[in-house]
Amino acid sequence: MNWDTLYILRQEILLTVLILIQLIGDLSEDEKRKSIIHVTLFSFLLFTLLGFLPGEPASLFGGMYVSDDLRTLLKNILSISTLIILLQSSSWLQKPDNQTKIGAFYLSLFSTLMGMYFMIAAGNFLMLYLGLELATLPLTLLAAFDKQLRRSAEAGVKLLMSSAVSSAVLLFGLSMIYGVYGTFYFTELSVLSDSSYLSVLALIFFIAGLAFKLSLVPFHLWTADVYEGAPLSVTSYFSVVSKGAALFTLMLVLYRVFATQNATWSLALNILAITTMVVGNLFALRQKNMKRFLAFSSITQAGFMMLGFMNGGSLGMTTLVYFMLIYAVSNLAIFGVLAIVSNTTSKENMDDFNGFYKTNPGLSLIMLVSLFSLAGIPPVAGFFGKFFLFTAAASSGLYILVFIAVLNATLSLYYYLLVVKAMFINTNDTPIPTLHTTLYEKAAFALCLMGVAVIGFMSSLYNYIQSLM
Amino acid sequence: MDYSFTLLIVLLPLAGFALLGLFHDRLKPMVAGTLGTLNLLIITLLSYYTAFSYFTQGNGESGYTAIKAFNVLWLSFTDSLQIQLGILLDPLSVMMLVVITTVSLMVHIYSLGYMKGEKGFQRYYAFLSLFTFSMLGLVVATNIFQMYIFWELVGVSSYLLIGFYYERPSAVAASKKAFIVTRFADLGFLLGILLLSFYTHTFDFTTLTSMDGVAISNPPTAIFLGMSVTTWAMLLIFMGGAGKSAMFPLHIWLPDAMEGPTPVSALIHAATMVVAGVYLVARLFPVYALSSPDSLEVIAYVGSFTSLFAAIIACTQLDIKRVLAFSTLSQIGYMMVALGVSGYGGEEGLGYMAALFHLFTHAFFKALLFLGAGSVIHAVHSNLMTDMGGLRKFMPITHITFLIACLTIAGIPPLSGFFSKDEILVAAFEHNKIIFAVQWLVAGITAFYMFRLYFNIFWNRTPHFHHTPHESPALMTFPLLFLAIASVLAGFVPFHELVTSDGKAFHTALHWMIAIPSVLIAFVGIGVAALFYLKPNILPEKMTHSMKGMYSLVYHKFYIDELYLFITHQLIFNFISRPVAWFDRQIVDGTMNFIGEATVYGSNVINKMQSGHIQWYIWFFTSGVLLLAFLLLYLN
Amino acid sequence: MNLQAEIPLHYMIVLSTLLFFIGLVGVLIRRNLITMLMGIELMLNAVNINFVAFNHYLYPHRLEGHFFALIVMAIAAAEAAIAIALIINIYRKFSTVNVDDVDELKY
Amino acid sequence: MNPLLLLLFIPILTMAGIVIVTDLKWVRVISAIGMSAQLLFSFVLLYWFYQQRGAGNTDPMLFVSSTMWYESFNIQWKFGIDGISMAMILLTSIVTFAGIFVSWQVENLQKEFFISLILLATGVYGFFISIDLFTMFLFYEVAVIPMYLLIGIWGTGPKEYSAMKLTLMLMGGSALLLVGMLGIYFNSAPEGGQLTFDLLEIKRVGIPLSAQLFFFPFTFIGFGVLGALFPFHTWSPDGHASAPTAVSMLHAGVLMKLGGYGAFRVAMYLMPEAAHELAWIFIILTSISVVYGAFGAIWQKDLKYINAYSSVSHCGLVLFALLMMNETATTGAILQMISHGLMTALFFALIGMIYGRTHTRMIHEMGGLMKVIPFLSVLYVIAGLASLGLPGLSGFVAEMTIFVGAFQHSDTFHRIATIVAISSIVITAVYILRVVGTLLLGPLKNDHYLHLQDATWFEKVGGVTLVIAIAAIGMAPLWLSNLIREPLTAILQTLTN
C-alpha cells in the first residue's frame, strides 16, 4: 500500500466515501435531505473528473485488480452516464414522496457502480463475479424502489430470481473453466489454450451469464418487465450503465482472456446477434408503453453490438466501445425526456406523446435527434457507430449477417419513427403541458446532445479509443 | 448565290409565335392578326424570291444541285450521328416552301375575316405561326432527325389547332386522337430512323440519297423476319409518313380533325401537313427506289387502297368538311400511288414528278375547297349538307370559286388537276394495270362525290335559313379568288423540268389514250351527281334504301373507328392498363405491404413469449443456454 | 484424508451436476417464490461442490476454488436476504407469494 | 478552401438563419435568399468549371480536395466534381429554388418546413460532390430522412402510411446499398494494402470479379430502389401522392436522381465487369418498368399518381440507358435525369397549385380549367409536352439521346429491349393527353371554379424558372450534352475494357 495504489484506486475510494456520506446523510432530518442531492451531485462530478486524470497501467492485489488506460476509459464512460442519470433523477428524488429514498437510492446506485468498476477492473474471475453480483444485487433492490407501486415490487423480484439463476449458470461455467485451466487469473488464462468441448461449454455458460445482463435473446425476457416496473431513473441506469458494464466486461474477457477461442465465441454471438435483433425488433414494434418500448429497443441495440464481436482485432473492440458511448448518450437523452414527462404527469405511453412537439418543441427535438441516433441516421452519432459495427462484421466476410442487421436497422427505424410520428404528426386534445426543465436536467441534456451531435464527426475520439486497444 | 437569308423564312414565324404567344393577352385581336399576316407576307415573299432565284439559276447537265444554306450542330449523339439544324434547298423543298407559304398566307388573310370575334384570336394566330414555323422547318430539313423534330412539332401544332375550341369536348377528343394516332405512326418513323442510321451511320439526307452513299451503293442486307433491314427501315419510316398523311389504316384521325377551325383544316389537313408523308417518301425517294423497291410496292398498294376506300366513304358523308377530308385522303392516296409506281431517274421517275405535281396542285384546289366550305359554313352556321342548298344566289364568289375547285379536282381539262392526275394515271398504267384501273375508277367517284357536294350546297332545294345567308367579306373572298386562279393556272407549271427524281429535266407529253377515258369517267361522275342532286328528288333516298346495309357500312366509315375504339378502350385500357394498375397496387405493392403485415403478424405470434411468468423466463433462459451449447458443441 | 484413490473426481462432478439441475427443476416448477429461492440455493451449492472438488483433486497447490466457494457462500447469503426482502415486499403488495400471480407486467 | 464546400455552407447558413430569426414572415424570405444565392453560385461554379477545363485541366474530377477523417478506415472528406455532377448540381439548385417559391404559402410550422427542405437539399448537394463512398452514403441518408417529416407533417391523405412506407423502403434500399458498399470497401485492395472508400482509388485498383458479381446486385438494387426500379418502386406513387408540393418536387426532381447517379457512379463505375455480366437482368427489369409505369399511369385518376407512375417510367428509362453502357446512352441517361427532374418538378408544382385551388386531385372532378386558370394550365401543358418528348423541350433531347444510344447496341436482345422502351413514347402521349384533355380542356365542370385565382407572383417565379430551364435545355442541348459527355469518354473506356 502506497500513494500510487491510492491514486490508482482513487475512484473506488471516493465512491466508498460517497457511500458513507449517504449513510451519514440518511441520519439528517427530512428537510435537509434535499441538500444531500446537491452535495452528492457535486461530489460525483468531482469523482467523474478524477477519472480523467492520467494514469499508468498497473496491476494491484496480485493481479486481482488491473488498471490501464482502456479500463479507465470504460469506467469513465460509465461514470459520465451515471452522472447524467443522477442529474436527471434529481427532480424525481426531490419530490416529497421520494425524499426518504435519497440515501438508499444513492447508496445502492453507487455500490452497483462500484461493482461495475470491479467487473471492468477485474484481473481474476473471482473479482469479476464479485463485481457482477455487487452490480446486480443492489440493482434488484433499486428496481423495487417505487414502493407504492405493485409493478415495481414485481420488477424487483423478477429481476432477482432470473439473475440469480443466470449467475448460477455463469458460476457453473466458471467452475468448469477452473476445472480445465486451474486458475482464475486472466494473465494466466490468456496464455493457456484449450479448445475441448468442455471449455466450449464453459465459455457458453459464461457468455450466457453476461448475455443475461446484456439482455440478448433468448436471455432477455426479464428486460421489458423490469424496465417497465422499475423507477425511470433506474430503468435508464439498467439500459445504459448496467448494459455498458456487461458489454465491456464481455469484451475484455473475450478479447483479452479467450482470444484463442475466437471462433467459438464469435459464432455463438453471431447466432445471438441475429436472434436478438429479430426478436427485439418484433417486440419493439408493437409496444405502447415507452419504457417497454425502450427496453426492446435496447435489446435490439444489444443485438447490433454483437456485430462488433465479429471482428477479433482492435477494430471490433474500438467499435464496441465507440458504439456503446454513442448508445449511452442517445438513450440517456430519451430517458431524460421521459423522466421529465413521467415525473410531472406520470404519463408513460406512446399515445401520451401525441402532439408533444406543439407544447414542448425543445424536448421533442432532443427526442427526435436521439431517436435518429439510435436508428443510425446521419448526421447524428448513431450512424457512425452503427456503420462501424457493420464494418466490423463485414471485415470477417459476414455479409449475410450484415444484411440481416441492416434490415433490422430498417425495421427498427419503423418504430423509432412511430415515436417521431406521435410527437410531430399526431394531434392530441389533451397534450402534455409545457414542461419545466431544471438546471440539472438542462446540463444532462447538454451533455447528451453534445455527444449525439459531435461524436460522429470527431474521428479523434475514435482514434483515441483505438490507440488504447 | 448566298441563300443564308432563307434562315429568316424559318425564324420569322418562330419569332411571330413567340411574340404572339407571350403577349397574347396584351395585344388587341386585330393587331395580333395583322402582325401575324404581315409577318407571313414577308415570309411568303422571301420564299418566292428563293424559289425564283433557285429555279432561275438553271439546271445544268447534272440537274439542280442541293444547297445547304445553313447548317449548325444542335445535338451530337456519336461522332457520326449528329442532329444538325439547317436549311436544305433543292427543287423539292423550294417547291414546298412556295406551297406552304402561299396557302398559309391565304389562310392567314382568310382567318382575319373568318375568325373575327372568336375568343382566343391572338392564340389562334400564335398557333398558326407555330405551325408555319414547324412545317417550314420540316421541309427544309437537312437531315432526317431534323425532319423528325419538326415532324413532331407539326404534330403538336396540329394538336393545338384542332383543339382550338378547347371547351368543346369533341374538339378535345379529336385533337387527342390526331396526336396519338400520329404519335403511334411516329414510333415507326423513329424506329425506322434508328434502324436506317444504325447501318448507314448518318442522318444526313444528302449522304443518304447520294448515289455513292452507303444507303444506296451498299445497302445493309441483314435479314430480319424474312425482310432485309433496309426494307424494314424504309417501311417503318413510311409508317410515320402514313400516319401524318392519314393512309389506311392510320387515317382515322383526319376526319375527326375537322373539329378545328375551317381555315386550319385548309392549311394543315388539306394542303400542307397531311402531305408531309408524301414529302417524306419523296425526300428519301432514291433510297426507296434503289435500295428497297419492295417497300415502294407496299406504298403503292396502300395509297391505292386508301384512295378507293376514302372515295367511297366520301360519297355518303353529310358533313361537308368530312367529305372534303375523305377527299383529301383519296387524293393523297393518289400521290402515294404515284410514288409507289415510280422508278428513279429520267422518264422512269415520272411517278415521282406526278406525285409532287399533284401535291402542288392539290394544295391549291383543296385549300380552295376548304376555304369555300368555310365561307359556306360561315354563312349558314352549319356543317351539314342537309342545312344547305341553293346558295348560289346568295354567295356568288364562293359559288364560282367552289365550282372551279370541284372541276379541278374532278380532273376536267385544262384545270390543273387534270394535268397532275393524268401524269399519275400514266405512271400507274405503265407500272401496274390493276392499280391503274382502281385509280381510274376513283377519278369517277371523285367527280361524283365532289359534285354531290357542290349541288347539295349551291343547287338543290333551298331550305329555310334562320338568317339570310350572304356573301363573305372581302378578307375571305380574296383568298378564294387567289386560290381559284392558282388552281386554274398551276397545271401549266413545267414540273417535269423543275422537280424530278434525279433533279434533271425530262420530256413528257399528254397521253390521250389515258386522258380521254379519265375525263370521260369524270363527266360520268358529274352527270350522275347532277341526276341525283341538281334538283330535289327521291333518287338518292331510293338508292340508299336499296343498298341499306352497304350504305350504312360505308356511312359508318366501315366501322374502323369503332374497331380502334375497341382496341384502345377495351383491349389496351381494360386488358393492359387496368390489370397493370391493379397488379401494381395489389401484387407489387401488396407484396411490400405483406412484408410489413407479416412482420406485425410475426410480432403478434411471438407475443406470448413475454408471458410475465418468471418461471417461463427462467426456463427460456436455461433452455436457450443449453440449446446454444448444443448447437456449438455438436452441430458445428 | 486422500480421496483421490477412493472416489474419482467424476463422482463429485456427477453429483454436483445432478444437484445443479435438480435445483433448476425446483426453480422451474415450484410456484412459491420461497421454494424457488431454495432451488437457487441448491444450484449454488452444486457449483460450490465443483469448485471445491476441482481444487482438491486437481489444483491443491492453491486455494482458488476454496476461496471462490467461500465468496459464493457469502454472496448466496446476501442474495437470500435480498430475496426474502423482496418476497416480503411482494407479499405486502400482492398478498401472495405465488409466482403465477405476479404477472402484471407482460407482453 | 474548396469552393464546393460553399454548396454545403450556403444551405447550412440558411438553415441557421431560419433558426435564429424570430419573425416567421422572414423565414421564407431567408430561404429564398439562400437558395437564390445557391442557384447563383451553381452558375458561378459552372463558369469556374469551364474556366478550369479551358485552361487545359484534364483531371477526371475538378476542385478535388481531400481531408483525412477516420484514419483507421481510411475515410476521407473528399470532394470533387466532373461534368455529370456539375449538371446534377445545376438541376438541384434550380429545383430547390423553384421549390422554395412554390412553398411560399406554407403556414403550418414554417420554420421546420423550410429547414427540413433545405436539409434535404444539403444532403443532395453533399451526395453529388462526394468522391468518398462513405460521405456519399452519409449524405444519401441525410437527404432521405427529412422526407419522413416532410410528408408526415405537411402531407395530405394517408400521409403517415405513405411517409412510413417511403422511408422504410428507401432505407431498405440503403440496407442493400450498405452491404454493397462494405463489400466494395473490403475488396478495394485485393493485392493487399490500404482499404479505401475513395471512388477514384478503388477504380484505379479494381475489384476482383467474384466480389463484383456478389456485390453489384446489392449496390445496383440499393440505388435502384431510389431510382424507382421495378418492382421496388411502389413507395413512389403513395409517397408522392401524400407529399406536400415542394417535397414532391424535390423528391421526384432531385432525390430520385440520386438513385440513377449512384447506380452509375458507384455500381457500374466500380464494378464494370459485373455490370456487363448482370446487365441483362436489369435491362429486363427496367424495360418493364418503362412500359409498365406508363401503362400504370393511364389508369390512374389522381394527378399525383399519374405523375408518380410517369416518374417510374421515366426513371426506368434512366437506369435502362445506363445499362446500355455506351457513351450516347449514358449521356442520354444523365440528360433524362435532368430533364425528368425539371419537368416532374414542374408537374408536381402545378399539381400542388391546382390542388391548392380546387382541393381535389381527381381528374374527373375537374375539367375545363384552362378557361379559369390559363397561366397554370399552359404551364401544365408545357410540362406535359416536355414529358411526352416534344422537340424544343428537354424531354425530347434526353429520350432521343437514349434511344439512339441504346440502339447502337448491336445485340438483338438489347435492340428488342430498346424497341420496347421506345414504345413508351406512345403510351406517354396517351396518358398525358388524357390528363390534359380531361383536366384542362373541355367545358368547365364545376361552377365554383369560376372564381379561381390564376397564378400568384411566387408561383409564377417557381413555375417559370422550371419552364425556362426545360426550354433552354430543349432548344440548346449541346452545351449540356457536351458537359456530360466529357467525363464519360474516359469512364466508359474503362467500363468497356
Add this chain to the structure above:
Amino acid sequence: MTGPKIIFYILAFSTILFSLLSVFDRRILRAAIYLLFVLVAIAGLFYMMNFQFLAAVQLMLYAGGIVVLIIFSILLTSQINSKLDAPKLMQLVAASLTALFGIGISLYTILPYVFTPSEAPALEVNMRNIGLSLLSTGDQGYVLPFEVISILLLAALVGIIFIAKRSRT
C-alpha cells in the same frame, strides 16, 4: 468398500435424495428442512475433502443463516401446514426434459474430459494459510474480494431495510 467410500455414498445419496424431496415435497416447511439436510450433507463433503473451514462456514452460514431466514419468511407468508399447489404438468415435463437435457449435455461433455492435475505440491489447508491468504494483498491474496464483499453486504443491508420497512404513508 472403504470408510471414505461409504461415507461418500451416504452423503451423495442423501444430497440427491433430500434435494429431490426438497424440490418435490408440497409441504413448504418440510421442503425447507430437507434443504437443510442437503446443506449439511454438502458440508460433510467439504469436510471429506479436507476443507474443514469451508464446511464450518457452510454449516454456519447456510444452515444457521439462510435456512433460518427461509423458514422465517415461510412463517411470515404462509400457513405452516398448507400444501402448495402441485406443479403444472406441462411445467413439470418441460422442466424435467430441460434438466435431463442439461444433465446429458454437461455430463457428456465433462466426463470424457481428461483432467490434468497440477504437479505442484499441495498446499496444506489450515486456518493459518486461509487467514494469510484472506488478508494478503499479493498474489493469491484475497483482501480485495474480502473488502468488496463487505460493501456488498452493506449495500444489501441498507437496501433491504429500505425495502422491508413499512412506508410511512
